[in-house]
Amino acid sequence: MTTRNQAADAVAPLAQVSRRRFVKTALWGTGAVLALAGGSFAILRRSPLDDVSKPASLVHLSAPEYHLFNRAIEVLLPIDDGGLTPVDQVPVMANIDHTMGLVDPAVREDIRIGLALFDNAAVVAGLHGRRFVDLDRVDAIAYFDSWSRGNVLQKALQTVVKKFVYVSYWRDPATWPPVEFDGPVSDRWGIAYLGNAPLPDESTSDTASGEARA
Amino acid sequence: MQRIVRVPQDGVPVTEARDVAADPSMGRKFSIKTDVVVVGSGAGGSVVAYEMAKAGKSVLVLESGKYYPSAEFTEHLGDTIHEVYRDQAGQANSTADVLFIEGNCVGGSTVIGACVMHRLNPSVWQDWADNHGLKDLAPDKIAPYTKIVDRWLNVHVNEAHEINATAHKVIQGCERMGFSWRPVERNVKKCALTGHCLAGCPSDRKMSALVTHLPWAAAYGARLFADTHVTRVLERGGRAVGVEAVIRDPKTGSIVSDLRVDAEVVVLAAGAIHTPLIMQRSQLADRSGRIGNGMAVQPFVQVLSTFKEPVYGFRGALTGVQVDEFQDTDGYFFISGLAEPEQLMAVGEQKAGDAHIEFMKSYNRMAGINAFSLDEGSGSVVWEGGLTDGRKVIKWNPSRKEFKDIVRTTALASRILFSAGAERVWLPTFEKMHADSVFDLDDKLRSVDYGINGLYTFRMNTFSPHGSARMGVDPYESVVSPDGEMHDVSGLYVADASLFPTPVAAGPQWATQVFAKYVSDRILARGSNHFLG
Ligand SMILES: Cc1cc2nc3c(=O)[nH]c(=O)nc-3n(C[C@H](O)[C@H](O)[C@H](O)COP(=O)(O)OP(=O)(O)OC[C@H]3O[C@@H](n4cnc5c(N)ncnc54)[C@H](O)[C@@H]3O)c2cc1C
Numbered sequence: 218m219t220t221r222n223q224a225a226d227a228v229a230p231l232a233q234v235s236r237r238r239f240v241k242t243a244l245w246g247t248g249a250v251l252a253l254a255g256g257s258f259a260i261l262r263r264s265p266l267d268d269v270s271k272p273a274s275l276v277h278l279s280a281p282e283y284h285l286f287n288r289a290i291e292v293l294l295p296i297d298d299g300g301l302t303p304v305d306q307v308p309v310m311a312n313i314d315h316t317m318g319l320v321d322p323a324v325r326e327d328i329r330i331g332l333a334l335f336d337n338a339a340v341v342a343g344l345h346g347r348r349f350v351d352l353d354r355v356d357a358i359a360y361f362d363s364w365s366r367g368n369v370l371q372k373a374l375q376t377v378v379k380k381f382v383y384v385s386y387w388r389d390p391a392t393w394p395p396v397e398f399d400g401p402v403s404d405r406w407g408i409a410y411l412g413n414a415p416l417p418d419e420s421t422s423d424t425a426s427g428e429a430r431a
Numbered sequence: 432m433q434r435i436v437r438v439p440q441d442g443v444p445v446t447e448a449r450d451v452a453a454d455p456s457m458g459r460k461f462s463i464k465t466d467v468v469v470v471g472s473g474a475g476g477s478v479v480a481y482e483m484a485k486a487g488k489s490v491l492v493l494e495s496g497k498y499y500p501s502a503e504f505t506e507h508l509g510d511t512i513h514e515v516y517r518d519q520a521g522q523a524n525s526t527a528d529v530l531f532i533e534g535n536c537v538g539g540s541t542v543i544g545a546c547v548m549h550r551l552n553p554s555v556w557q558d559w560a561d562n563h564g565l566k567d568l569a570p571d572k573i574a575p576y577t578k579i580v581d582r583w584l585n586v587h588v589n590e591a592h593e594i595n596a597t598a599h600k601v602i603q604g605c606e607r608m609g610f611s612w613r614p615v616e617r618n619v620k621k622c623a624l625t626g627h628c629l630a631g632c633p634s635d636r637k638m639s640a641l642v643t644h645l646p647w648a649a650a651y652g653a654r655l656f657a658d659t660h661v662t663r664v665l666e667r668g669g670r671a672v673g674v675e676a677v678i679r680d681p682k683t684g685s686i687v688s689d690l691r692v693d694a695e696v697v698v699l700a701a702g703a704i705h706t707p708l709i710m711q712r713s714q715l716a717d718r719s720g721r722i723g724n725g726m727a728v729q730p731f732v733q734v735l736s737t738f739k740e741p742v743y744g745f746r747g748a749l750t751g752v753q754v755d756e757f758q759d760t761d762g763y764f765f766i767s768g769l770a771e772p773e774q775l776m777a778v779g780e781q782k783a784g785d786a787h788i789e790f791m792k793s794y795n796r797m798a799g800i801n802a803f804s805l806d807e808g809s810g811s812v813v814w815e816g817g818l819t820d821g822r823k824v825i826k827w828n829p830s831r832k833e834f835k836d837i838v839r840t841t842a843l844a845s846r847i848l849f850s851a852g853a854e855r856v857w858l859p860t861f862e863k864m865h866a867d868s869v870f871d872l873d874d875k876l877r878s879v880d881y882g883i884n885g886l887y888t889f890r891m892n893t894f895s896p897h898g899s900a901r902m903g904v905d906p907y908e909s910v911v912s913p914d915g916e917m918h919d920v921s922g923l924y925v926a927d928a929s930l931f932p933t934p935v936a937a938g939p940q941w942a943t944q945v946f947a948k949y950v951s952d953r954i955l956a957r958g959s960n961h962f963l964g
Binding site: 292293294296300301316320321323354358366369372373376380383384387388389392393396397398399400401402403406409410411413414415417 | 436438439441505506507508509513518519521526527579582583585620621623625627633634635636638642643646647650741743746771772773775776782783784785787788791792794795822861862863882883886887
């Protein structure tokens with residue numbers, strides 16, 4: 218088992234991303250910051266989920282990333298009062314996987330490091346003692362909220378996770394009727410297609426000097 | 432002899448990567464000779480392509496993005512972002528906290544633009560004429576160009592039916608605050624009021640380059656290649672002689688062909704981020720040291736609010752009115768607008784869990800304002816690394832002054848919304864906050880500390896970078912001459928948002944198109960220097 222000291226050492230880069238250091242490293246780009254923070258930690262605590270494989274349909278997400286997003290979806294989108302479209306009716310995970318596939322490979326690598334850090338840092342951050350994937354709902358929300366007030370790296374990472382989840386849910390048309398968003402309307406309204414604009418009439422007087430040459 | 436010029440009824444004739452792949456005569460490597468090669472088919476490039484083709488020049492337009500014809504538009508922002516927004520709308524500064532949103536498709540950002548055609552105040556043109564030596568930009572000299580842009584692109588003041596419920600809330604707030612406002616001017620013909628501008632206009636009512644200058648240019652014989660990324664400008668003895676490009680399959684990213692274009696004139700119109708990157712990759716002389724430097728960002732934040740009653744602020748024309756009270760004095764402008772749910776997530780996602788659900792359940796009671804501020808023009812873009820394995824780096828974080836301006840624009844936008852009766856304003860900060868009164872607002876805003884470089888404070892975005900290869904008289908102070916030609920390379924022109932001489936407090940599309948028309952005339956006027964025939 219990881220000791221408290223080992224854990225603290227492992228995520229030290231996160232705690233130590235002092236403002237001064239961040240600014241310096243930020244000059245190399247976020248990737249470098251993430252590499253700096255994430256490069257030196259190992260998995261801090263095993264999770265029962267580590268033995269659970271990911272669905273075969275997911276092309277771009279690794280198994281740990283799948284588990285992370287699964288937990289994030291559960292806690293970020295608590296749609297259980299019937300008001301909004303249930304999460305299981307929206308291909309949120311497939312959308313996340315697809316988006317991950319579109320990201321530039323170098324950026325994707327940075328995101329991967331960041332996600333691993335987000336998951337593991339929960340072991341020590343806020344003294345949860347468990348990885349993010351194993352936090353209960355209240356602790357998981359508290360984790361997101363405290364990171365939204367944390368250092369720049371924490372703000373960045375919680376934003377990445379939320380953005381993946383929220384965009385992947387709300388981009389699906391099935392989620393729109395409950396919030397009364399109309400979605401595509403042109404066909405439904407029978408909007409006539411106008412096509413290309415005709416060539417401009419250049420005969421009128423308000424032409425620029427160059428028109429004279431024509 | 433009279434030429435018969437026919438504009439295609441819809442669409443633009445485009446050579447795509449798959450056409451190149453299917454044509455054995457082109458092969459893995461081929462070259463084309465042309466009078467003028469235009470790099471980028473957006474607001475600026477499309478205008479130049481038309482003007483050159485109309486003047487009888489052979490024109491080749493190279494566009495890195497794909498051809499996404501309006502017949503395929505879905506009015507679904509998520510799909511569109513994946514198809515035509517550069518880096519899936521994830522292009523960001525080096526600290527990844529400011530998004531630089533840009534179109535990457537035939538027609539460029541005009542295809543996904545919000546249609547606001549923001550005239551520059553005559554005092555801006557006058558300043559450029561008086562204080563920057565750009566005499567031909569004086570209001571009376573530039574007026575003929577501005578008139579053409581207005582007329583050809585159907586720029587008109589929003590009529591009553593184009594002012595939606597969000598805009599009405601903004602008007603109400605402004606009236607109570609005593610702030611000046613006015614309907615925005617837009618480049619739309621018979622707007623269908625769908626509110627889907629950011630996903631392209633499927634009925635072709637938005638006068639984007641896709642339905643105006645590009646098909647017009649094609650009618651005069653201009654050729655257009657999509658999926659074609661220009662890597663560098665070819666230069667011989669201080670003179671531009673063409674460009675090199677790679678054609679990639681947009682689905683797999685694999686290289687289909689290498690292209691070399693030999694041209695008498697090269698026009699860079701790849702936008703304020705990419706034009707200087709091409710110059711840097713080409714290792715062109717840079718006496719001023721300003722290639723890619725001095726970029727204005729014009730950051731904006733999206734301030735959302737919730738009202739007691741349903742507003743349906745997302746219905747109708749996306750952009751309705753603009754608050755111009757602070758434009759000339761402080762460089763702030765505000766534009767009404769509330770986009771689709773996904774856009775709210777992309778530019779300013781909210782709290783976690785129940786708080787997020789509560790936020791989204793109030794979507795039909797929301798109204799929004801986009802609050803823009805004039806920055807100091809200290810952004811930069813740098814190509815780091817080699818020609819083929821390097822990467823772009825965009826640098827901009829707010830200075831203390833710029834940060835204060837963002838706080839102030841947020842405060843003003845919030846006050847307008849509270850005055851219109853908003854119960855809650857959602858602050859555009861990384862640490863999620865809301866305010867339920869103006870008193871609460873001031874306390875909350877005070878708690879946002881500038882910290883180091885304003886990093887991860889406000890959720891800032893920009894879609895209007897400009898001035899990254901500025902126009903000016905002095906080659907030690909500017910990148911391009913008053914004609915739009917690079918000081919140090921003859922035959923190489925810039926005709927996009929890069930050449931703004933100073934930062935402006937206005938959406939840049941209108942002025943970019945005015946500049947492009949102006950530069951076109953300059954190229955033709957100097958024709959004997961460039962063209963053989
Ligand atoms: C979502 C959105 C909404 C906007 N709304 C408004 C608005 O309402 N009002 C307003 O005034 N402005 C608006 N803008 C900004 C406006 O569209 C731009 O300021 C304007 O289009 C700039 O024109 P440009 O020619 O410099 O660049 P663009 O129109 O962006 O065109 C540049 C083109 O060059 C291509 N390119 C880049 N690199 C290469 C390369 N290496 N090789 C080949 N091609 C390349 C790009 O793919 C692109 O098509 C908006 C922008 C966006 C993204």
